[in-house]
Amino acid sequence: MDILRDDLIIPAWPELPAHITAFSTTRRGGVSLGAYSDVAGQGGLNLGDHVGDQPHAVIENRKRLSAHFSSDVIFLSQVHGIIVAEAELLQPGMQADAVIASTKGQVCAVMTADCLPVLFCDQAGAVVAAAHAGWRGLAGGILERTVVAMRQKxxxxxxxxxxxxxxxxxxxxxxxxxxxxxxxxxxxxxCFTEISHGPTGRKYVADIYALARLELACSGVKQVAGGQWCTVEDAGHFYSYRRDGVTGRMGSFISIV
Structure with missing residues (x-):
């Protein structure tokens, strides 16, 4: 089981080499207020600067996050697409939904609030990656593209x-x-379970974790950890766009240290 701290999730990831840092944030432990606070109305750790939060709060939250790394974290401009960027060449605002790194100190980061963050690492810990996978990105092949880019490295x-x-x-x-x-x-x-069939058509619930595992298996990735959380159901720890509409963003990160 992953380790859930107040402000971080530490992956239970047996294959992760010791010199790799990887984690996800929760909504706790920051300074954002209002819709971006934690569930108790205290300061929330919103990392998104595009969701209506006060800019000074996002800057402070990102500053707190940077204490975990030796270099600045550069966030992608995520568009639910299939572009994979290289961390060494990343510029603020670059449109992509995955980022890879093979250089010590470079941070791969994605933001989510219901979409699936996927972190990758090879056996030697020489190449790492992070991908943002909503259903459109999954269907388009963002995980496959990320694996291909890692192998090219x-x-x-x-x-x-x-x-x-x-x-x-x-x-x-x-x-x-x-x-x-x-x-x-x-x-x-x-990966789908039908829940209704009416005049507006069939409705289903989808298992995004199962869909991701299927995509990863087809790309040759057999060892997959995690997949135990629900951002919608656990309001105490997670932002959720589907649940709240106006909300913050968590981050998922991996780096060679």
Whole structure:
């Protein structure tokens, strides 16, 4: 089981080498207030500067986060696409939904509030990556693209960790989402459970963790940890866009130290 601290989730990731730092933040431990606070109304650790929070609060929250790393964290401009950036070449505001690094000190980071953060590392700890995977990114192949980019950097056997995302009881979707995944892979049907069939069509709940494991297996990634959280159901620890609408963003990070 992953270790849940007040402000961090430390992955239970057996394959992770000792010289790799990896974790996800929660909504706790910052200075953001209002819709971006923690559930008790105290300072929240919102890392998103695009969600309506006070800029000074986001700056302070990111400053607190930077204490974990030897270099600045540069966040992607995430667009639910399939572009993979290189941390060494990353510029603020660059549009991408995954980032890889093979240099000591470079930080791979993604922000989420229901979408799935996936962290990657090869067996030697020579190449790491982070990917932001909503259903569109998953269906488009963002995880596959990330694995390919890591192998082009010389990565050996790759393992992955699935961070906090919307859980299989909360992720309601329509027929078009099911069709998108099953068109690509027939086995994806097992990741959906039908919950209603009415005049507006069939409704399902989707297991985003199972969909990610299927995509990873098809890319040759067999060792996958994590996938035990639900951002919607656990308001005490997580921001959730689907639950709250106006909300903050957590971060998931991996770095070679």
């Amino acid at each position: 010389g990565a050996g056997d790759i393992s992955a960790w699935l961070g906090p995302a919307i859980g299989p009881r909360a992720f309601e979707v329509g027929q078009e989402v099911v069709d998108t995944f099953t068109f690509k892979n027939d086995h994806a049907i097992h």
